[in-house]
Amino acid sequence: MDWDDLRIFLAVARAESLSGAGRRLNMDASTVGRRVARLEAAVGAALFAKTPQGYALTSEGGRLIAPAEAAEKAAAAASEATRREAGISGQLRIGAPDGCANYLLPQVAQKMCETHPRLEVQIVSLPRVVNLSKREADMAIAVSPPDTGRLTVQRLTDYRLHLAAHRDYLDRHAPITELDDLRGHRMIGYIPDMIYDRELDYLSETGIETAQISSNSVSVQMQAIRAGAGLGIVHDFAIPFAAGVRRVLTDRISLTRSFWLLRHADDRASRRLTLLADQLAQGLRAEVARLEAL
Template sequence: MNWDDLRIIAAVRDEGTYAGASARLRIDETTVGRRLTRIERALGLRLFEAVDGVRKPTRQCDMVLAHIQAMAAHAEEIGRIGESLPGPVGRLRIASTSAIAEEVLAPRASEFLRAHPGLTLQFLTSSENVKFSRWEADLAIRLRKPDKGDFAISKLAEVRSYFFEPATTTAGEAMLCAYPDELGGIPEMQFLRAKRLRARCVTDNVRIIHTLIRSHHAVGVLPEHSCADLLTDRRLRATLLPKRRDVWLLVQNHLKRDAATRVTIDWLRACFQDAAQRG
């Protein structure tokens, strides 16, 4: 049943005429009659009878109206949900790498969501970039700046990185963990190429690099939010890379002025600032 059609039944009952229902709902009188005929045909029953120029609901119509009144009450309650929640209301899909979602966003998500009960966050984690043109996400965090696209883009943060090597051996004696060739332009890979070491492990998963470095038999570069425990490991030597890595935020254009989006963007920036301070 079409909800707009069902509202016509209630309007005719309340007004007593097609003309009255037409004025109340601001639709053409012939449309009122046509839609009622369609409903009667679909239900296989008669809804109204003409009595002294007034449309009176039949017994079957009263049964239908009882359900319509319940539906109207639920529709009204749905409309008030946003009013009952303090602050912005909305559901936002955030795309990022697994490492950023797990190490930067997730530890700070609980406090943010408790402070904004009207918000829902959906985390989309993948090493592949989502396609904004297909509306696969509302916001995306990327470690490389897109060349172009129909979205708003801004620098979200600058991330420091550290080169780790065993403290008791030289870098040349340890296994090198490197990123794939398609990431050759990032500061981490530029730093590693200068070491002139042969890569023994190639991956874009920072957790794998972290595990190998923690074995004290490998060298590699990790972002600050992924290596807090390694920085306190006395069996490792850490060198801060001279060049930081830019983190970019992509936002769908139609959400730039949305209240829920703005408060979420502020939270994302705070997440990276906090991660940097802790690192």
């Protein structure tokens, strides 16, 4: 059985579509379909059933997942054995919430690529937790540790958030010195039914229930605050990127959250990914500390 066919089989199983697998493999969907058909002919059974939701594994396909993943792991180990530690190359895909992806990971990725010139870093920012079981990424950063899944979890660092507004907004309104002064102000925050992790429910800790301007993206919220549209909870590490944004009521409203690094349990034996995970963790801690000190 050809390992390359198994690689394509796993991509379809994880993406649940030929086009999604093709994007991950940099391959035409029609080519992916032909390769799946070739593998099905080789094993003598249908591996996928086409449904309105996409390509679902048949019982025969489900039984092939474990040996295919074992072959994937063996291929990665063989590749690692021929690669010198000082010259880590290839692709590293990191999933992260958009605040981390926008304000921290670009600088961390830049330093990792300087250390490993042949490394390609991909940053995936999604309004949900990245699915490592479907191999949407090699590793992911989350704002809370997961309760389920075959994952290794490492606490990375704490970070702080405060209520903030642009100086133009503050100049147009009466001074804010007490929590009661927030009544009547326009608030900016998350769309309530799109908060995918309880740790992102920032405004509830201020006693404010409604945001007049809301988005599922913290970066969009920051742009609204920069535009002078109102007040919102922002990451301290994002403030250096937003000229004119000032923290408000720092003695009354101060939140602390944590970043967690998630990896698939099967990747623990990968020296390459472990080295890159260590560099990612060190870089993220240093960048949070640097930006919060500005």
